[in-house]
Amino acid sequence: xxxxxxxxxxxxxxxxxxxxxxxxxxxxxxxxxxxxxxxxxxxxxxxxxxxxxxxxxxxxxxxxxxxxxxxxxxxxxxxxxxxxxxxxxxxxxxxxxxxxxxxxxxxxxxxxxxx
Amino acid sequence: xxxxxxxxxxxxxxxxxxxxxxxxxxxxxxxxxxxxxxxxxxxxxxxxxxxxxxxxxxxxxxxxxxxxxxxxxxxxxxxxxxxxxxxxxxxxxxxxxxxxxxxxxxxxxxxxxx
Numbered sequence: 001x002x003x004x005x006x007x008x009x010x011x012x013x014x015x016x017x018x019x020x021x022x023x024x025x026x027x028x029x030x031x032x033x034x035x036x037x038x039x040x041x042x043x044x045x046x047x048x049x050x051x052x053x054x055x056x057x058x059x060x061x062x063x064x065x066x067x068x069x070x071x072x073x074x075x076x077x078x079x080x081x082x083x084x085x086x087x088x089x090x091x092x093x094x095x096x097x098x099x100x101x102x103x104x105x106x107x108x109x110x111x112x113x114x115x
Numbered sequence: 116x117x118x119x120x121x122x123x124x125x126x127x128x129x130x131x132x133x134x135x136x137x138x139x140x141x142x143x144x145x146x147x148x149x150x151x152x153x154x155x156x157x158x159x160x161x162x163x164x165x166x167x168x169x170x171x172x173x174x175x176x177x178x179x180x181x182x183x184x185x186x187x188x189x190x191x192x193x194x195x196x197x198x199x200x201x202x203x204x205x206x207x208x209x210x211x212x213x214x215x216x217x218x219x220x221x222x223x224x225x226x227x228x229x
Binding site: 035040042043045099109 | 149207
């Protein structure tokens with residue numbers, strides 16, 4: 001089954017404790033992206049990657065890191081989490097054959113709470 | 116900079132009535148517009164998109180959307196709402212000049228009452 005998977009689905013942590021949220025897709029998509037969803041703010045793009053070793057900032061990259069060493073994986077790293085990073089996080093992927101016209105496929109989400 | 120506005124946080128309709136969820140956008144180049152739906156405790160699912168051509172786009176589950184360039188709008192519509200259409204709807208825009216950048220609206224909660 002074609003899908004985007006995220007782990008963990010739920011995470012409660014404390015301020016300053018480094019964490020990684022993994023994202024993997026099995027559709028051989030070039031493009032991957034991370035979003036955070038907050039009430040009243042919709043989805044905001046954190047980082048995206050057009051292909052392996054190619055990443056770029058979205059609208060809210062502060063406090064986050066990403067890497068794209070393999071095509072299928074795009075982990076989101078919080079080096080020193082803070083309470084304002086408490087949010088619902090989504091990973092998405094798509095092809096790039098159509099450029100900006102391609103539809104994104106979303107993972108199930110990761111609910112992160114930073115105490 | 117590109118932006119999307121969904122002016123209504125909440126839309127309530129009765130089952131069987133037509134529904135409209137509004138979206139306006141701002142982008143420098145040609146817009147590529149998308150609608151996604153999010154059911155409770157789920158990720159976003161694609162509904163439909165406008166790339167070029169016919170201004171009326173048909174998508175999944177009987178939804179359609181009308182692209183209006185002069186009003187910079189891309190409203191989502193359905194002729195007859197179902198209770199199962201109740202969900203959170205997001206409009207999104209991408210710009211051909213910066214293909215990786217994707218901007219979503221704040222979302223509109225649609226509630227369809229029996």
